[in-house]
Structures are given as structure tokens and as C-alpha cells.
Amino acid sequence: MDKNKSDELNYDVVNKSLTKVDGTALVNGKPVFTGDYDYSNGLVASILHSPKPRAEIVNIDVSAAEEVEGVEAILHQGNVERVPHTTAGQGYPEPSPYDAYTFDSKVRYVGDRVAAVAGESKEAVKEGLDKIEVEYKELEPIFDLEESRDSSIKIHDEEDSTGIYDPERNIAANVDIKIGDPKEVISQSDVAVESSCRTQFAQHTPIEPHVTTAYLDEHERLVVKTSTQVPFHVRRILAQVLDMPIGKIRVIKPRIGGGFGVKQELLLEDVASLFALRTGRPVTMEYSREEEFNSSRTRHPMEVDVTLGATSEGKLQGIIMEVLSNTGAYGAHSLTVLSNVGSKTLPLYNKASDLHFFGDAVYTNLPVPGAYRGYGAPQGYFSLEVAIDKLAEKVGKDPIEIRKLNHIREGETSPIFEKLGEGKEGTVQHIHSCRLDECIDRGAEEIGWHARDEKQASKAHRKKGFGLAINMQGSGIPLIDMAAARLKLNEDGSFNLYVGATDLGTGSDTVLSQIAAEVLEVDLDDIIVYSSDTDFTPFDSGAYASSTTYVSGNAVEQAAKKAKEKIVRAFTDLNDEDPGKVELSDGVLIGEEERETLSEFALSLTSGELETDQQQIEASASEVPEESPPPFSAHFVELEVDTRTGEIDLQKYVSAVDCGTAINPNLAEGQMEGAIVNGIGYALTEEMKFDSSGRMTNPSFFDYKIPNTEDIPDIEVILVESSEPTGPMGAKSVGEIGINGAIPAIANALRDAIGVEFTEPPFTPEKVWKKMKDERE
């Protein structure tokens, strides 16, 4: 691998910070989001959520609600077909259990679905919801994760659910992977350290809540315009739940206002579709912020215990990682998030030969976790990176040194890649690109790591601390997910690019267009991208698992190469050129005899002068990745702790990332910056809190604090570009990795500052103060 390839990149369109192709519309506030479209004769609808954490619905009386003027339809378990399914938008067959129902006779958390009302106005719908009389038989709930496995309460006792690992013990999913005998190895090793970390319920909070409109088109086909990351999975699950042919459903994703995983889920689409089918009218549903907190999806809270064994030099020999994951009331993403806790973390430290990764995802009567940026990796890295720092201390090495001694490198592999995939075995994989050492070195330099002992806190009552964490992620799900792309040549030499890929604000439409433009040697303006419409764009698994740049990008690159070949071949044939002697370069077709601009040639292809030689040049390609090359990153923080109040002043955050070629450096930096700040919120302030009946007590932005401009430190993102030989133009993906660093880096910095170990985020001033007090006593 040429380590300096990034310095030699010579692209015209790729590796340039071009502005987003949808940017002008967005910055002008154009009506491009799902909720911005107006429909004549449209209805609105809302859901009646359960006030009980666990109960049987004995009776639902909707008669008074039906009488409300403006109420048009009511749905509940008595009038909707019961179809076991998963709400998780994953590739088919889904690895999540089929334990969800559009409406069920049982509710399993405060916020669960009970019924839904569609009406002429929000007011009518609200009155209708208020007038539904529900008789509940309350059942004893279970909230404690530890107790759930041994409880006599069975959260999913229905007979028609499938795919639950052990419903008798409330275990939705289980993973147990052993390589060698780590217990024995660790017991024999010079040094052993442990860490035990617990993470909290946290929410994605895209600023645009879930919103969906369903309607029947003029041919009575169901059209669902929705804020989703997974239009094709939504279509397939809708077909299953509604018992309709896939071909009778069209799902369109317009611009969407952020997702972060919470929109990798079927949340409103089934209900809106049922209303549209029953009333024949367009039906729009939009979650309020309170519903978004209570009844969308969250990050899986977890208990992650790590034990490391190493030589006295700090060389890792064995790692045991045990996970207990809280999957709330339903098992969406339970197995795959659990798997990722190990599969995205343990390969990083491949010097450890003996490994055991095991754990359960357990039901409780709490809100439902799902996919969330990082997908288990943040929870795993928290415990792992805290343990690595403890190991460094124990063997007397710098935290940087211990990591460099143990992390994976180019040409190397890890048995975890093969043993542990997404809900099943993984695939063998070697690392072809890794500049993690350089990430560490450049990050260290930027934060002033090696001079950190000389830096004093700004005030006498403050303590200064520095912390580090390194991590990797992946680029798509190998041999499972698929992306396709199609290119069509227009008469002026521009191209329509059709991709199933889903731009949820990340800029993937732009990145994919840049890749196409680069291959076809045209300007970015000559690529007209259209994405995420199941009627018009080819299949794509969707925007998750850091897949779009790598997987969809490869599909686009291949489709563009094919289109180019077809253009060259057509020019060769039509002009009787020698095969192999024609080139398309900078928008000009050059043969030995003829020379023509692409736009002239494109126009001629549909000209009557060509008679029967007229043709439409199109090309498509499907990409199924065989590998998932990890991006790598190093995160450094500098902070001060006020010893009087426990307040943390996060001063500087540096992250260096190897994401292969940055197709659009500005957008790649933006992915990192957004993920870092999201991670800082997760580390310092964000926590969904519940009362004794399982009701969330802080379902608003006022009480659930996500970072604003005043909360961010100085943030520096450094792109350390490598060249990934399997990626499009050397690229890997970068959507998730940035969120893995904040909690462990901050925890390590806190320990550096005040010598106290923090294992339960968010690290609020209250917790910090209490810990310091406990330590003194």
C-alpha cells in the first residue's frame, strides 16, 4: 500500500470540498422536507400512547371518539390485522425478532401504541384521542435490567412472536464467541485489569421529528412519502404488514432533517398507510418532540465488563468482554447492536490472541432502543478504552504507547472479523489501509499531549486532565447489504444519476455525484442526482452501518465506468473507429478519425439522422461488499474540573481520522464534528430519566439537554487520508466513527485530572462532585 498516496491524489471533482448539490434549496428554506408538502383533501393523524408500562387492553371503546366532528377513522387492535414483524429497517431476512404488531392487545412500555385517530384537523384528532376509552388490566412491569433475566414476568408471552432468543428469560438476543481460552490466558498473564461501565438511555433527537404522508395515487397505488433512512426496507415491511404486493407500494424519501439511526425504523408508515387505504385520502402523521422522546427509538443502555490480560510490557494477550444490553420493550436491532459491541471494538486490539465476547440483550418495560450512530461501538469502546488506560498505568507506559503496541495494522487481521458479523458469522478480512499511528501522532501534537504535564489548570481550585481514546468502525455490512446505481446519458452530455442510497443530511447525494463526475470526466453540475424513490431508483439497503460512501459509492463508480465504456463503444461503432483507440477525456470523445464533444455526441444519439442507430445509453451496477474496511480515529480531550462544584470545562477536543480518501473533505469533517458533539452530549448531559412507573420525566429539549453552541469546546478535526484499495477512489466511510471517542476520552481525562474513575455517563457536575467527595472520605 502506498502510504503517501493521499498526497498524490490528482482528482478533478473528488477530494474537493464542493458545496452540496441540494445546498441552495436548503439554505433558502425551500419546501423540500416531508412535512412541507401540502395535500388537498388531506387528513392528519396521531397515536394514542400507553400511559401504562405493562398492561392488557381489556376493552377499547371508540364510540365517543367516532362521534367527534372531523374524526374520519380510528385504528386499534380490534380492527387491524395482527402481523408479527420487526420495526427494524434491516436487510431481509432481518436479524431482529418479529415481536412487534401494528396494534396489540398488550402494551409494554409507557409510550407504546394503543390506537390512532385520523381527522380533518389536529384539534379534531386530539379530541378524538381524548375520547377513546381504554380499559387496562395493569400487569407488574419490570424495569431493572439485571432482574429481567431471572424474573417470573415474561414481557413477550404472545405465541406468534418469532426469533426471540429465550422469551422465558426475557432474552431477545444472545451472542457468545470464544477464541482460545482467554480466562486461562489472563490468569497466567503478568498483568490483569478490569473495567465495568454502564451507559444510559439516550436519544438521537434529529431536529426534524418523524413525519410521514401516505396517499393513494391516481392508479390506487399506495405512496408513502416519509422521513426515513431505509426506503426500500420500509416498502418491504409495509408490504408484509399490510399484506400487499411490494409492487403496489412506492416509498419516497424527500430531504430529511437528520436521522442518526432513529429513522432506520418503521415508526409511522404502517399507521399512515392503513389510514390512507381506509379513507382514500392523504394522511400525514408527525411526531411531536415529546412523542419523539417517548415513542421513537433510543440508544441501547448497556453494562459492559472488560477484563484484559497482558505481559508486563503491556502487550495484550487476552480480552474478555461481557455485555448486558437493555432492548426495552421490543427487540429491534437487539442482536446486531449487541454483536457490534464486540465486532467493532475487539479487532482494534488484535494483539490479544485469546478472546471471549458474550452477552444478552434483555427486554424491559422501557422505551425501545434501536439503531443509533455507532451501533453498539460507543458502549464497547467506553469500557475497553478505560481498561486500556488502566493497563497503561499498571505497566507504567504512556497511554499512546500502550495503544501503539497493540492496535491492528495494515496487512493484519483479527479472528473476530470471521467469527462475529451482523447477527451471524462474519467474513474474513485483512486491513488494507490504516494510518492510525499517524492519527495518534497528529492528534497528540495538536492537543499538546507530550507537554501535558507542564500545563497548569487555569485556577487553583481546578484540576487539568488530558484523555485519549482510539477506535475503528466499519464501512457497510459485508456480504449482506447491497447498493445499486444507474446512470442515464442526456442529450446535452449531462447524466441522470439514480441511486437508492439515502441522503439524510450527510451529503451522500453530493459525494455520490462527485464520484460519478470524476469517472465520467464531467463537472459536478453535469450530474443530476435523484435518490431514494422505490419506483424510480434502484435498490439500496439504506443509510446505516457507515455504508453509503463505501458501498453505494462503489456502485456509482462501477455504473459510471460502464456508462463511460458504453459511450466510447457507441462512438467507436458509429464512426468506424478502431476498438480501443477511442478515449473520453474532459468531455471530449477522441478517436483516430473523429473528435466530438460529449454533448454533441449525446445529442446526435437521439437525432433522426442516425435512423436505427439511435440509442439511449444507460448503465447500472450493483455492489455487494465483500469486506468492511474500518476507518480509524484517535480522540484527545483537554479539560479542567472545578473541584468545588464538580463542573467539567471541556476545553479542547481533537480528533484525527483515517477515512481513506475524503471524497468531500468539508463533508467528511462535518460528519466528524457532528458526531463528536453528539458524543460530548452523550458523555456530559444527555440522559432519558424515568419515574417509578417507567414514564420518561424529561421528554423535552428543555429537560433533555443536547449541546448548543455554548457547550462545545474548541474542536479540531484532522483528516489523515489513506487509500483504501477496495473503496471508491480509495474512500472508506466516516458517518459513525466520530461518536465512539467522547465518552472514553473524557472519562480518561477525568481520571487524569482528579484520579477518580467514572463509569456511568453522563458525567454531570453532581456526579463528579459526589465521586470526589466519596474519594476524599
Added chain:
Amino acid sequence: MKVEFELNGEVKEFDVDSGEILLDLLRDEGCKSVKRGCETGDCGACMVLVDGRAMTSCTLFAAQADGKEVRTVEGLEDELAEQLKESLLEAGAVQCGFCIPGVLISAYSLLSRNEEPTKGEIKAALDGNLCRCTGYVKQIEAIKETADSIGGSSNGQK
């Protein structure tokens, strides 16, 4: 009840309910740049200029706009606004774009009052605009960039 206010440069009369929220009225009027993100005044996605001040339209009754001048991003097309839009795009400060109209309103309001804000003043002006995509880094940069270019040109004129 009848209320009258200037919306994006045009004086209009509206028939509103007493409890009607300004956010709903504006969206019904076609001003879709005004986004619904929380309805509690916390996220800033629904910000509009009321007599030149950035305010969350979800915490205002439509009736409170009576006699005032309301501007949304649909009506924000002067040089400062265009410069801000360009800087936001160039800096890569727009990801999903859902918060951007609110950010524009806050930034416009700030730069209308203060041509040379410090980074601290920019952060303070934007502290009511939640963004989950960008981490704010490039948004702050873009506004500083706009201030520098505008400050630069007015300095040149002097």
C-alpha cells in the same frame, strides 16, 4: 379575530383564532422555511424576525404579531442574507438543513446589530438554535466569515 402585520414586506390581514400559534399561521401561509422542531421554544428551528429580532414563532400567538413586521427566510434576500447563505454553503455548515433557516435568522439578526462579532458573541447569538448534524463548528466559522467579508467591504468603503 383580525390581525394585520407585514409578512416579508407585504402588509396582510389575517383571520386568526385566539390560540393560534404564529408558527402554524406562517406555515399555512406557505412559509415552509419555518420549521416545527419542538413547539416549546427550545430548538430554534421556527425562528423568524419580528421587528428585526430573532424570535421563536412557536412561542408566539399569531395575534402577537399584530402591527409588527415579520420576516422569514422566504423574505430574506438582501446582500447580508445572500452573503450568509453563501458562507454557510461554502463552509459546509449545512448538513440536513432543517435547522438552517433558524440559524440564518439568528445570524442575520446578530450581524444586523453587530458587524464585527467575536466568536463568543456568535456562539451566544446561536445558542437558541439546536443542530444535531454539524456540531456547530462550521456554522460559527461561516458567520465569522460573513462578518469578515462584510466588515471588510464596509471598511473598504470608509
